[in-house]
Amino acid sequence: MAATASPFLMFEGQAEEAMSFYVATLPGGQIHSLVPWAEGSPGKPGTVMLAVFEVAGLRVMCSDSPVSHAFTFTPSSSIFVTVDSGEELRRIASALGDGGAVLMPLDNYGFSKLFTWVNDRFGVSWQLNLP
Numbered sequence: 001m002a003a004t005a006s007p008f009l010m011f012e013g014q015a016e017e018a019m020s021f022y023v024a025t026l027p028g029g030q031i032h033s034l035v036p037w038a039e040g041s042p043g044k045p046g047t048v049m050l051a052v053f054e055v056a057g058l059r060v061m062c063s064d065s066p067v068s069h070a071f072t073f074t075p076s077s078s079i080f081v082t083v084d085s086g087e088e089l090r091r092i093a094s095a096l097g098d099g100g101a102v103l104m105p106l107d108n109y110g111f112s113k114l115f116t117w118v119n120d121r122f123g124v125s126w127q128l129n130l131p
Contacts (some may be wrong), residue, residue, distance in 0.1 A: 006052075007079065009062040009124060012069070015048035018122045019062055025095045026055035026081065027088070042066040056081050075103055078117070078125035086114050089130045096120045096128075 011018060016034065023029030034051040037043030043066035051062050058079070083089045093106060099121030106116040114130040 007058070007060045009060060009073075010065050010069075011048070011062060011122065013044065013047055013064050014122055015051060015062045015064045018120075018124070019048075019051055019053045021095075021120075021122075022055050022060075023053055025092060027083070028057055029053070029055045032059070037064070037066065055079075073119075073123040073125060075117070075119060075125040078127050080127040080129065082129045082131060084130070086130055089114055089116070089128050092126075093118060093128050096126050 009015070009018070019031060019034075023031055030053065032052040032054060035049045037045055037047050037049045039045045041049070043049055043064060047064035049063060053060055053062070060079075081092070083092065090106065093116045097118040097120070100119045102116065102118050103125070104115065104117040106114060109115050112129050112131050115128065117125070117127045119125050
């Protein structure tokens with residue numbers, strides 16, 4: 001029996017903006033599909049019912065929930081990205097951290113040459129690593 005697994009990010013009206021930001025910021029970024037909520041559907045027309053995008057070789061699914069929830073993203077689940085240059089790590093960290101929060105500042109923590117952990121402005125948590 002075949003199976004696949006993908007991270008799934010649920011937004012409340014910002015899925016397309018977040019996805020476009022991620023594919024522009026991270027290496028190998030591309031949008032594979034985007035299906036909007038239609039008129040008369042449970043979701044707000046034009047927002048994302050289901051989309052699939054790719055960053056750094058990882059396919060991610062996302063959606064705009066038609067229901068407002070009392071929860072959002074948490075740093076206990078993050079996307080871990082390994083890069084091959086300090087310059088690239090700094091560029092990505094700066095972009096993702098803009099309007100968000102730095103959980104661990106750029107530094108050598110002993111397990112890599114350079115590492116940082118940030119929450120972006122959408123609340124998604126990213127660990128960026130230069131081995």
